[in-house]
Amino acid sequence: xxxxxxxxxxxxxxxxxxxxxxxxxxxxxxxxxxxxxxxxxxxxxxxxxxxxxxxxxxxxxxxxxxxxxxxxxxxxxxxxxxxxxxxxxxxxxxxxxxxxxxxxxxxxxxxxxxxxxxxxxxxxxxxxxxxxxxxxxxxxxxxxxxxxxxxxxxxxxxxxxxxxxxxxxxxxxxxxxxxxxxxxxxxxxxxxxxxxxxxxxxxxxxxxxxxxxxxxxxxxxxxxxxxxxxxxxxxxxxxxxxxxxxxxxxxxxxxxxxxxxxxxxxxxxxxxxxxxxxxxxxxxxxxxxxxxxxxxxxxxxxxxxxxxxxxxxxxxxxxxxxx
Numbered sequence: 001x002x003x004x005x006x007x008x009x010x011x012x013x014x015x016x017x018x019x020x021x022x023x024x025x026x027x028x029x030x031x032x033x034x035x036x037x038x039x040x041x042x043x044x045x046x047x048x049x050x051x052x053x054x055x056x057x058x059x060x061x062x063x064x065x066x067x068x069x070x071x072x073x074x075x076x077x078x079x080x081x082x083x084x085x086x087x088x089x090x091x092x093x094x095x096x097x098x099x100x101x102x103x104x105x106x107x108x109x110x111x112x113x114x115x116x117x118x119x120x121x122x123x124x125x126x127x128x129x130x131x132x133x134x135x136x137x138x139x140x141x142x143x144x145x146x147x148x149x150x151x152x153x154x155x156x157x158x159x160x161x162x163x164x165x166x167x168x169x170x171x172x173x174x175x176x177x178x179x180x181x182x183x184x185x186x187x188x189x190x191x192x193x194x195x196x197x198x199x200x201x202x203x204x205x206x207x208x209x210x211x212x213x214x215x216x217x218x219x220x221x222x223x224x225x226x227x228x229x230x231x232x233x234x235x236x237x238x239x240x241x242x243x244x245x246x247x248x249x250x251x252x253x254x255x256x257x258x259x260x261x262x263x264x265x266x267x268x269x270x271x272x273x274x275x276x277x278x279x280x281x282x283x284x285x286x287x288x289x290x291x292x293x294x295x296x297x298x299x300x301x302x303x304x305x306x307x308x309x310x311x312x313x314x315x316x317x318x319x320x321x322x323x
Contacts, residue, residue: 003124003211004241007131011123012110019101019108026099033097037090040097043083050076121209128206135214141199143170151314158314162193165310169197173204176247176279181308183274186283188312191319194283198249201281210246218256224265243272246279253284258294267299274306282307 003011034041050072084094101108103119110120132138146166151159172179186194198214206212223238242248250269256262273280284291288309292300 003128004131004213004245005237007124007127007211010127011120014123014127015108015110015120022099022101022108026097030097033087033092037086040083040086043079043086044097047076047079047083050079124211125206125209128212129203132202132206132212132214136195136199136202138199138203141196142203143173143200146193146196146200150317150320161311161313165193165312166197168308168310169201173201176205176208176210182277182279183307184281184310185303185307186281186310186312187287188285189316190285191316192312192314193317194312195251196317198251198281198283202247202249205247211244212247212249213241213245214249214251215242216251216255217253220250220269221256221262221265224269225261228261242269243276244278247281248273248278249281249283251283253282254286254290254294263296263299267296267302270299270302270306274302280307 030044087094087096103117106112106117106119108119110117110123129138143166148154148159148163148166151162153159168181169184172181172184186198188194202212202214220238220242223242226232226234227236227239248269253266270280282303286294288300288304291303
């Protein structure tokens, strides 16, 4: 699972703000208690000195430090008990002065050993959804709100076809990572629901903790061209996003100007993600025959052989809604 750098950076920033707030809250509680119970402040100072005292005692005498450390440990335990009694006697909990991280698993560091903690994954998902929501209506476009009634009565060919498409998209999104189909090719005329179901897939997969990138074909290929010929840092970063995310949704293939570079870029993008076993959803107004005629034979072959074709059909939903 590989989140975009800007997503991970924003999530880590929120985590740092959470730690800072936690430290500030703890400092305020400490000041409050110290003002009321000066003895607690003295005890805390003595506790901080115990470890250093044990080490310096052992170094100074050159003797076995076991007894000295044991004596200091006993003193430390006695101080802790006195501190606990003072707090409880004055109406505080015994851990009132301890920092209280939001996540007890990682203590708000975001990591448990070399593994990303669930709390950081959740923050990454939130930040990722912010990016996706700038391009897609993740709140309004959900599987629950998808209306098959737009495609006619239940016995019509369009309705039955779109019900099958909907079910495939939903199973794909809900079972992402284990669903037997890894790549989808959505084809159909404008306004029949390709972008809507792409948004449904993006929101569901992102919500499950996977990294998702959605972008239009025009912008994707423009970024690859800038990365190739200008070496702009932003373009290089975008190229990595497209290649390394768990799910890439490439929208409106065919809307870009098809040049030899674009033909090559599409093949490299599709092939690289297939080799690395990363999932891709492509939507297009083109038919399979038009894709074969416009792009390289190698790219068309990959799309035909490695992608599940979903044929969208029906009326232009946008026009129906406008009426």
